[in-house]
Amino acid sequence: MQKIVVTGGGPLDGEVRISGAKNAVLPILCATLLADEPVEIRNVPHLHDVRTIARLLGGLGAGIGHDREASVVRVDPRTVDSHLAPYDLVRTMRASVLVLGPLLAKHGTAEVSLPGGCAIGSRPVDLHIKAMEALGAEVAVEHGYIKARARRLRGGNFTFPMVSVGATENVLMAAALAEGTTVIDNAACEPEIVDLADCLLAMGADIEGAGTPRIVVRGVERLHGATHHVIADRIETGTFLVAGAITRGRVVATHARPDTLDAVIGKLADAGADVSIDGDRITVDMQGRRPRAVDIVTEPHPGFPTDMQAQFMALNCVAEGTGTIDETIFENRFMHVNELMRLGADIAIDGNRATVRGVASLSGAPVMATDLRASASLILAGLVADGETTIDRIYHLDRGYERIEEKLSGLGAIIRRID
Numbered sequence: 001m002q003k004i005v006v007t008g009g010g011p012l013d014g015e016v017r018i019s020g021a022k023n024a025v026l027p028i029l030c031a032t033l034l035a036d037e038p039v040e041i042r043n044v045p046h047l048h049d050v051r052t053i054a055r056l057l058g059g060l061g062a063g064i065g066h067d068r069e070a071s072v073v074r075v076d077p078r079t080v081d082s083h084l085a086p087y088d089l090v091r092t093m094r095a096s097v098l099v100l101g102p103l104l105a106k107h108g109t110a111e112v113s114l115p116g117g118c119a120i121g122s123r124p125v126d127l128h129i130k131a132m133e134a135l136g137a138e139v140a141v142e143h144g145y146i147k148a149r150a151r152r153l154r155g156g157n158f159t160f161p162m163v164s165v166g167a168t169e170n171v172l173m174a175a176a177l178a179e180g181t182t183v184i185d186n187a188a189c190e191p192e193i194v195d196l197a198d199c200l201l202a203m204g205a206d207i208e209g210a211g212t213p214r215i216v217v218r219g220v221e222r223l224h225g226a227t228h229h230v231i232a233d234r235i236e237t238g239t240f241l242v243a244g245a246i247t248r249g250r251v252v253a254t255h256a257r258p259d260t261l262d263a264v265i266g267k268l269a270d271a272g273a274d275v276s277i278d279g280d281r282i283t284v285d286m287q288g289r290r291p292r293a294v295d296i297v298t299e300p301h302p303g304f305p306t307d308m309q310a311q312f313m314a315l316n317c318v319a320e321g322t323g324t325i326d327e328t329i330f331e332n333r334f335m336h337v338n339e340l341m342r343l344g345a346d347i348a349i350d351g352n353r354a355t356v357r358g359v360a361s362l363s364g365a366p367v368m369a370t371d372l373r374a375s376a377s378l379i380l381a382g383l384v385a386d387g388e389t390t391i392d393r394i395y396h397l398d399r400g401y402e403r404i405e406e407k408l409s410g411l412g413a414i415i416r417r418i419d
């Protein structure tokens with residue numbers, strides 16, 4: 001199994017080009033199932049999850065053309081002849097559940113494996129199911145599968161009892177082809193929702209309010225082909241900016257979307273970084289200073305993103321002072337804590353709060369990645385730990401970061417992948 005070896009060193013310095021967003025491209029690729037014609041998606045990152053979703057769409061019968069050089073995926077949904085998302089694919093990637101809404105809306109039937117829990121929490125899908133029922137679908141859960149059918153979905157009003165990014169995406173896609181108007185209240189406002197809506201709009205959907213808590217979707221008879229450019233990955237951006245801050249260096253993220261990163265940029269400034277924005281470029285410059293500890297509470301957008309929690313935990317580990325981290329989205333997203341402590345971090349957990357006392361230095365050690373962002377936090381810690389940190393189970397990392405070791409090397413990090 002491959003591992004990543006990081007040797008702690010000096011400040012990072014340089015520019016890094018940000019890729020398309022994993023959490024946008026996965027729902028968007030599912031949305032292509034709604035069209036009557038081929039859809040071209042650009043700025044597609046090279047990620048394991050993208051290959052998985054392509055396999056899933058291919059298994060449904062869609063034609064898939066993947067030009068990796070150009071970062072383009074072309075989906076021809078006209079040949080779809082299966083409505084089954086099997087356990088083997090869904091269990092490796094939760095985003096697979098996002099074929100439920102499109103299959104139901106376009107083909108009137110869908111059979112999608114329950115995704116089950118994962119390392120960061122139980123992650124139920126009851127809200128996805130309730131939202132489909134609100135649009136008139138009959139849904140049964142049998143033998144580990146969600147089995148849904150509807151002759152034609154009809155618009156309805158659905159108020160989410162809690163903010164769910166995935167369920168908002170599923171209902172948005174389903175409502176696009178439903179008969180009549182759907183009003184979604186307490187919708188997730190994440191930039192990836194806006195990007196999905198932009199792609200659906202390009203395909204001919206009628207949607208208002210994406211990015212706000214109320215989305216109004218007027219169903220249309222058909223959706224046509226389109227070309228869509230995926231938004232920059234705000235979590236990858238944030239991860240590289242933290243890499244600059246934790247190493248007391250200077251990192252410029254290019255091709256980024258600064259407007260999607262207010263909460264993260266605010267915390268980097270609180271940590272003592274000079275942050276500047278110039279168009280699609282974000283610069284974090286510590287000018288050699290040690291970061292200050294920051295307090296974090298994860299919240300739905302525009303609050304601080306749960307997907308940046310582990311990276312800021314790493315930053316606090318070597319910061320001046322003590323910072324608290326409250327994780328409010330997932331009940332078990334502190335799997336990185338024990339691994340960071342193996343590197344010498346001082347962290348105490350009480351329920352969903354971690355209190356991190358900054359230490360003067362970390363010392364490299366073998367550690368194990370437990371989930372995607374936990375893996376990123378271990379790399380960040382490794383960048384400033386004394387000696388070598390070897391990170392095992394990096395397949396998590398390859399789900400969501402494109403060529404991370406190459407991009408970090410370009411900034412001066414000493415990092416390599418070994419077999």
Ligand SMILES: CC(=O)N[C@H]1[C@@H](OP(=O)(O)OP(=O)(O)OC[C@H]2O[C@@H](n3ccc(=O)[nH]c3=O)[C@H](O)[C@@H]2O)O[C@H](CO)[C@@H](O)[C@@H]1O
Pocket residue numbers: 023121122123124125126127128129162163164165166167188190299300301305306307329330
């Ligand atoms: C609000 C939020 O920050 N969502 C994050 C979540 O999206 P993802 O779409 O995976 O998860 P949701 O937004 O749906 O989950 C938010 C909360 O709602 C609960 N829930 C969700 C669906 C459901 O049917 N029933 C239910 O109870 C979840 O257990 C969780 O506590 O993980 C992604 C990957 O880390 C992040 O990019 C998203 O930012």
Ligand SMILES: C=C(OP(=O)(O)O)C(=O)O
Pocket residue numbers: 023093094095307372373400
């Ligand atoms: C946990 C993540 O993704 P997923 O929901 O696909 O597991 C993530 O992007 O941090």
